[in-house]
Amino acid sequence: MLLQRHTPSLRPLTTAHLAQTMTLLELTTAELRQRIEAELSSNPALELIEETRCPGCGRILSERKLCPLCSQPKFTTSEEPIVFLSSREDFFTHDRALTSEEDNSEDDYTSSSEELPAYVLRQIAPELNPDERVIAAHILTSLNEDGLLTITPAEIARYHFIPSYKVEKIIRLIQRAEPLGVGSQTPQEALLVQLEVLGETRPVPALAPLAIREGFDLLSRRRYIELGRLLNISSTQAREIACFIGDNLNPYPARMHWGENISSHPTGSNLPHVYYSPDIIISRLNDKQDTPLIVEIALPIRGTLRINPLFREAIQQAPEGKMEQWKADMEHASLLVKCIQQRNHTIVRMMQRLVVFQRQFILYGDEYLLPITRAALADELELHEATISRAVSDKAVQIPNGHIIPLARFFDRSLHIRTTLKKLIEHETLPLSDADLATMLAKEGYPVARRTVAKYRAMEGILPAHLRLRPQSL
DNA sequence: CTATGGCACGGATT
DNA sequence: AATCCGTGCCATAG
Numbered sequence: 001m002l003l004q005r006h007t008p009s010l011r012p013l014t015t016a017h018l019a020q021t022m023t024l025l026e027l028t029t030a031e032l033r034q035r036i037e038a039e040l041s042s043n044p045a046l047e048l049i050e051e052t053r054c055p056g057c058g059r060i061l062s063e064r065k066l067c068p069l070c071s072q073p074k075f076t077t078s079e080e081p082i083v084f085l086s087s088r089e090d091f092f093t094h095d096r097a098l099t100s101e102e103d104n105s106e107d108d109y110t111s112s113s114e115e116l117p118a119y120v121l122r123q124i125a126p127e128l129n130p131d132e133r134v135i136a137a138h139i140l141t142s143l144n145e146d147g148l149l150t151i152t153p154a155e156i157a158r159y160h161f162i163p164s165y166k167v168e169k170i171i172r173l174i175q176r177a178e179p180l181g182v183g184s185q186t187p188q189e190a191l192l193v194q195l196e197v198l199g200e201t202r203p204v205p206a207l208a209p210l211a212i213r214e215g216f217d218l219l220s221r222r223r224y225i226e227l228g229r230l231l232n233i234s235s236t237q238a239r240e241i242a243c244f245i246g247d248n249l250n251p252y253p254a255r256m257h258w259g260e261n262i263s264s265h266p267t268g269s270n271l272p273h274v275y276y277s278p279d280i281i282i283s284r285l286n287d288k289q290d291t292p293l294i295v296e297i298a299l300p301i302r303g304t305l306r307i308n309p310l311f312r313e314a315i316q317q318a319p320e321g322k323m324e325q326w327k328a329d330m331e332h333a334s335l336l337v338k339c340i341q342q343r344n345h346t347i348v349r350m351m352q353r354l355v356v357f358q359r360q361f362i363l364y365g366d367e368y369l370l371p372i373t374r375a376a377l378a379d380e381l382e383l384h385e386a387t388i389s390r391a392v393s394d395k396a397v398q399i400p401n402g403h404i405i406p407l408a409r410f411f412d413r414s415l416h417i418r419t420t421l422k423k424l425i426e427h428e429t430l431p432l433s434d435a436d437l438a439t440m441l442a443k444e445g446y447p448v449a450r451r452t453v454a455k456y457r458a459m460e461g462i463l464p465a466h467l468r469l470r471p472q473s474l
Numbered sequence: 475c476t477a478t479g480g481c482a483c484g485g486a487t488t
Numbered sequence: 489a490a491t492c493c494g495t496g497c498c499a500t501a502g
Contacts, residue, residue: 375488389488413492413493413494414494449495449496450477450495451478452494452495454478466477
C-alpha cells in the first residue's frame with residue numbers, strides 16, 4: 001500500500017515510451033538482461049554504476065536502500081508480503097553457465113523466445129556445422145511443451161532438401177542432450193534413449209527396453225500380470241521393472257524442467273540443477289504459520305542503470321556532426337531506463353497483490369489455488385489487462401518448496417479442481433466412473449460436467465476407470 | 475446398456 | 489481478433 005503511494009509517479013510520456021514498456025514487460029528477466037547488455041555496449045550515454053549491496057545480507061538491491069529484510073523486520077502479520085527487487089546469485093547462475101561456454105555469434109536462430117530450444121542448442125552446437133545448426137534449430141522449435149517432436153524427420157528433410165538420415169542423425173544428438181530424450185517423437189522413444197544413457201553408468205533391468213517397446217500400453221495401464229506374461233517373467237518382476245521405469249525415467253523430457261522433482265537428477269550429471277532460472281523467488285521469513293512471504297523480483301542486471309552524467313555534460317560541446325547522434329543516444333538511454341523502472345514497478349505491484357491472494361496456494365500447494373483471471377487482477381490494480389498478460393507471460397516463479405513454476409499457473413482456472421479430482425481417485429476403493437466423479441466433485445463444491453471430468457483426467461494422465469486397478473504401489 | 479473419447483460450438487479469456 | 493476451455497452430442501468400445 002504505502003509503497004505504491006510513495007513511488008514517484010511514472011507517467012507514460014510518449015507513445016514510444018508506452019510501446020517500449022509493453023515490449024519490455026513481456027520479456028523474461030534473462031532476455032531483458034541480454035537486451036540491456038547489448039544497449040550498454042552500443043550506447044555511450046548509458047552507464048552502469050556499481051552494485052549496491054545490502055550491508056545486512058549481501059543481496060544486491062536496485063536502489064541505495066537497506067534490504068527490506070534487514071531493516072528491522074517488524075512484520076507480524078501475514079497480510080503484508082515483503083516485496084522488493086533484488087538480484088541474488090540464483091538469478092544469475094543459470095545463464096552464466098550458458099553464456100560462459102560458447103560464443104554467441106549472432107546466430108539469429110538462438111534468440112528464440114523459448115529457453116528450452118536455446119538451452120539444448122547450446123549443448124550440441126559445438127558438434128554441428130552451420131548447416132546442421134539450422135536443422136537443429138528447426139527441430140528444436142518444433143517441440144511441444146513436453147519436449148516431444150511434433151513433426152516427422154521426413155518433413156524436416158523435405159523442407160531443407162536433404163536426406164532424412166541427416167535429420168535423424170541430428171535428432172539422435174539432441175536426444176542425448178539435457179533434458180535426456182528431448183526431441184523424441186513418442187514417449188517410448190524418449191524412455192528408450194534415457195534408458196540407454198542411464199545404462200552407460202549403472203545397471204538397468206535387462207528387460208526394460210523390451211517392456212517399453214512391446215508392452216508400453218500394458219505398462220501404462222499397470223497391467224503387470226499381462227506384462228509379465230509378455231516378457232516371460234512373474235508379475236512381481238514386471239512390477240519391479242515398471243517401478244524402475246517410473247522412478248528413473250521420464251516420458252515427457254521437458255516436464256522435469258519445470259520443477260516438480262528436484263530429487264531425481266541422474267547421478268554424475270555435471271549440469272546445473274536449476275534449469276530455468278526464476279524471474280521471481282518467493283520464500284518464507286520463518287516457519288510459523290503466519291509468516292510473511294518474501295518476494296524477490298529479479299533485477300535484470302547487477303547494479304543500477306542510469307544516464308552517464310559525463311555524457312550529459314559533454315553533449316553541450318558535441319562535435320558538429322555528432323550532435324544529432326548523441327542526442328538520440330541520450331533519448332534512447334533515458335527511455336530504456338524509464339521503461340525498466342516502469343516494468344519493475346508493474347511487476348512489483350502485481351506480485352504484491354497476487355501473493356496475498358494466492359498465499360494458501362504458494363504455501364500449501366495446488367489444491368489451494370484460487371481461480372483468478374488476469375482481467376480481474378488488472379481491474380484491481382487499475383492496469384490494462386494486456387499489461388498483466390504481458391507481465392505474466394513466460395515468467396517463472398520459484399515457490400518456497402523449491403519448485404519453479406510458470407507464473408501463469410497462478411491464473412490456472414481449474415488446477416484446484418484437478419487436484420481434488422486426483423485426490424478422489426487416489427483414495428477411491430474401487431474405480432469410479434467419470435460420472436461418479438462428477439457428482440462427487442459437485443458435492444465438494446465444484447459443479448463440472450461429466451465430459452469435463454474426462455478431460456481433467458486426461459490432463460493429469462490418469463487412466464479411465466476400467467483400466468484402473470487399484471491394489472497397491474505408490 | 476454404460477463409460478469414454480472425438481468433434482465442434484459458443485462463450486470467456488487473453 | 490485469436491485462443492482457450494467447458495460442454496453437449498454422437499460414435500464406438502467394452
